[in-house]
Amino acid sequence: MFRSHTCGKLRVENINTEVTLAGWVQTVRKFGSITFVDLRDRYGITQLLFNENLNAELDANPLGREFVIQVKGKVSERSNKNLNIPTGEIEIAVESFSILNKSITPPFTIQDDTDGGDELRMKYRFLDLRRNAVKKNLELRYAVGRSARNYLHENEFMDIETPFLIKSTPEGARDFVVPSRMNAGQFYALPQSPQTFKQLLMVSGYDRYYQIVKCFRDEDLRADRQPEFTQIDCEMTFVEQEDIIQMFEKMIRRIFKDVKNIDYNEAIEKITWEEAMWTYGNDKPDIRFGMKLNNLKFPAHTFPTKVDISATIKSDFAVFNEAETVIAFCVQNCNDYSRKQTDELVEWVKRPQIGMKGLAFIKCNVDGTFKSSIDKFYTEEQLKNIATTCHAVAGDLILILAGAEEKTRKATSDLRMHMGTTLGLRNANDFKLLWVVDFPLFEYAEEDNRWVARHHPFTSPKPSDINTMINNNPKIENAAEYLKHPYANIKANAYDMVLNGNEIGGGSIRIYQKELQQKMFAALGMDDAEQQHKFGFLLGAFEYGAPPHGGIAFGFDRLCSILGGSESIRDFIAFPKNNSGRDVMIDAPSTIDNKQFEELQIKLDFKD
RNA sequence: GGGUUGGUAGUUCAGUUGGUUAGAAUGCUGCCCUGUCACGGCAGAGGUCGCGGGUUCGAGUCCCGUCCAGCCCGCCA
Numbered sequence A: 001m002f003r004s005h006t007c008g009k010l011r012v013e014n015i016n017t018e019v020t021l022a023g024w025v026q027t028v029r030k031f032g033s034i035t036f037v038d039l040r041d042r043y044g045i046t047q048l049l050f051n052e053n054l055n056a057e058l059d060a061n062p063l064g065r066e067f068v069i070q071v072k073g074k075v076s077e078r079s080n081k082n083l084n085i086p087t088g089e090i091e092i093a094v095e096s097f098s099i100l101n102k103s104i105t106p107p108f109t110i111q112d113d114t115d116g117g118d119e120l121r122m123k124y125r126f127l128d129l130r131r132n133a134v135k136k137n138l139e140l141r142y143a144v145g146r147s148a149r150n151y152l153h154e155n156e157f158m159d160i161e162t163p164f165l166i167k168s169t170p171e172g173a174r175d176f177v178v179p180s181r182m183n184a185g186q187f188y189a190l191p192q193s194p195q196t197f198k199q200l201l202m203v204s205g206y207d208r209y210y211q212i213v214k215c216f217r218d219e220d221l222r223a224d225r226q227p228e229f230t231q232i233d234c235e236m237t238f239v240e241q242e243d244i245i246q247m248f249e250k251m252i253r254r255i256f257k258d259v260k261n262i263d264y265n266e267a268i269e270k271i272t273w274e275e276a277m278w279t280y281g282n283d284k285p286d287i288r289f290g291m292k293l294n295n296l297k298f299p300a301h302t303f304p305t306k307v308d309i310s311a312t313i314k315s316d317f318a319v320f321n322e323a324e325t326v327i328a329f330c331v332q333n334c335n336d337y338s339r340k341q342t343d344e345l346v347e348w349v350k351r352p353q354i355g356m357k358g359l360a361f362i363k364c365n366v367d368g369t370f371k372s373s374i375d376k377f378y379t380e381e382q383l384k385n386i387a388t389t390c391h392a393v394a395g396d397l398i399l400i401l402a403g404a405e406e407k408t409r410k411a412t413s414d415l416r417m418h419m420g421t422t423l424g425l426r427n428a429n430d431f432k433l434l435w436v437v438d439f440p441l442f443e444y445a446e447e448d449n450r451w452v453a454r455h456h457p458f459t460s461p462k463p464s465d466i467n468t469m470i471n472n473n474p475k476i477e478n479a480a481e482y483l484k485h486p487y488a489n490i491k492a493n494a495y496d497m498v499l500n501g502n503e504i505g506g507g508s509i510r511i512y513q514k515e516l517q518q519k520m521f522a523a524l525g526m527d528d529a530e531q532q533h534k535f536g537f538l539l540g541a542f543e544y545g546a547p548p549h550g551g552i553a554f555g556f557d558r559l560c561s562i563l564g565g566s567e568s569i570r571d572f573i574a575f576p577k578n579n580s581g582r583d584v585m586i587d588a589p590s591t592i593d594n595k596q597f598e599e600l601q602i603k604l605d606f607k608d
Numbered sequence B: 001g002g003g004u005u006g007g008u009a010g011u012u013c014a015g016u017u018g019g020u021u022a023g024a025a026u027g028c029u030g031c032c033c034u035g036u037c038a039c040g041g042c043a044g045a046g047g048u049c050g051c052g053g054g055u056u057c058g059a060g061u062c063c064c065g066u067c068c069a070g071c072c073c074g075c076c077a
Helices: A052-060 A118-123 A132-154 A195-203 A241-260 A275-282 A318-322 A339-350 A380-389 A405-422 A462-472 A479-484 A514-523 A529-541 A557-563 A594-600
Strands: A020-033 A036-041 A044-050 A070-075 A090-101 A177-179 A185-191 A209-217 A230-238 A269-272 A294-299 A327-333 A359-365 A370-372 A397-403 A432-437 A442-445 A448-455 A494-499 A502-508 A549-555
Touching: A020 A044, A020 A090, A020 A432, A036 A052, A036 A070, A036 A132, A044 A052, A044 A070, A044 A177, A070 A432, A132 A209, A132 A241, A132 A514, A177 A594, A195 A209, A195 A230, A195 A529, A195 A549, A230 A241, A230 A397, A241 A327, A241 A432, A241 A462, A241 A502, A241 A514, A241 A549, A241 A557, A269 A275, A269 A370, A275 A294, A275 A405, A275 A432, A275 A549, A294 A380, A294 A405, A327 A380, A339 A405, A359 A380, A370 A380, A502 A557
Parallel strands: A044 A090, A269 A432
Antiparallel strands: A020 A036, A020 A070, A036 A044, A070 A090, A177 A185, A209 A230, A230 A549, A294 A327, A327 A397, A359 A370, A359 A397, A432 A494, A442 A448, A494 A502, A502 A549
């Protein structure tokens, strides 16, 4: 053995023990004839004391940062203690040492507050991983995974592996494809999720399955999106929506307890998709703060159950009159915003990413009067009405956006989040869970004038909507009025779990009858031959006693990053890819040898 | 595909209106130092200002193009 203890282990009770330690040199502090060295490993830092009789040997074998060394010596009490670290009361009086391996000077400091930038840290990720800050994130990730596994194991879930080399089905995200040498001209796809396999496992009778599994999607990246990512993928047989919700609420509460020692005992609110869009402009709202949206004018066909109150804003103001939608929300205690601050908000919504033409505001003065950017179109009485509608009181600021429905709703949602962040209402240590349910089953795809599955094609409609689906022709005769098609109102038996404005999990009760599945594929524009080609195996399996089933998948990386208080999932992945999908450490992707192309019988044909 | 911010010493950054030898901190090297733990002191080395082109007497600075990186929109069932 190279060591008797780790560098985080020794305490005052070990004084006078003879020990052997091994680790990396964090720092060398030389004081004339004595030298201090901080020795680091995964478990901590232990100070080494080299006294004067080792000077000759140190001069002959000088130590540098990140050298790997082994020391033998006696644990002794420090004369000056450092209570900032667990081992700070002791040090090792070194009797002998050996250099196991040298290191060249690292390109950045291996410290909690490193001087290295992101790019360099990624290139030398193996050094970055030595840092405490990164190590803590990977430890948190391990803890989340362990907690989930323990919970699922205790509840009879069985971990079953599914293949990575599967069949491409260009529905949904773009597939990563892998050429097959033995089947020239044919390709595997890497799974976007093990969806069909876990359903087949249900058909096989493995009634509770889970897998913490890699999934692959060839789409553009973000701070919270990687081309390969990990899901906690789960499926259950003989369940309804509420069974899944109960089971996995408990799992999340367990993870909060195990990982963060948080007793998340409060009830987790359920909100319908329509209500979420109406109230927050968003299907994954952050409900840690209010600022609920007030729809002053909206297209009734989008939210048929809501009441139009556009009379509130009746005036000569062309912008509001011509807008499809007018949405306002109230920011508490911000009526003292300066001209500069309101101008900044106007500029913020005019950025290309938001793309609004402007922003109206009403300041509710403490004396009960109003000051507004739309003063000349509205009387004091009307402004007061709008304020009342927005639940604003004296001292508040009302922000109003107007324009096309979808764009305006999204912009208002973005502005609400922006205000939440600006006002410090989005604390990374506050956690608020939410279920969003009753999503539309279909979405309208304008370019093809057809329906696409909002969740995925295996999601079943709400039981009450099954007849609507079966008894109507999915074909859209009048593109302009697609919202009047019966399919537009079919709700999915699906649910998303939202944490602090992030979708951390989503699932559905699946279709398990062959006929309904065929109807679904047909609704998505697949004829019988195409259905058979792409999903014949699934339709076939449904003929042999497929049980009712459903499931859910959690975004493991994202869940970890939120629990760790970070916006970026890269911090929680040992070897992540950069914005362009590159691994800058191993320099992948890369070209391959001509021999490999020949074996695969593939020729490149670059466009320009 | 689009928007936006950045690229200067090993590293993190500053660099004014276009004008002398491009700076600081940290790291590195050497010397000094017996209680440090962000040790301290002194000295030193270290630069293709991302790359290419242009404007100019003169470009790190202005213009055009391009590459790389970060964030966002589109996209992501």
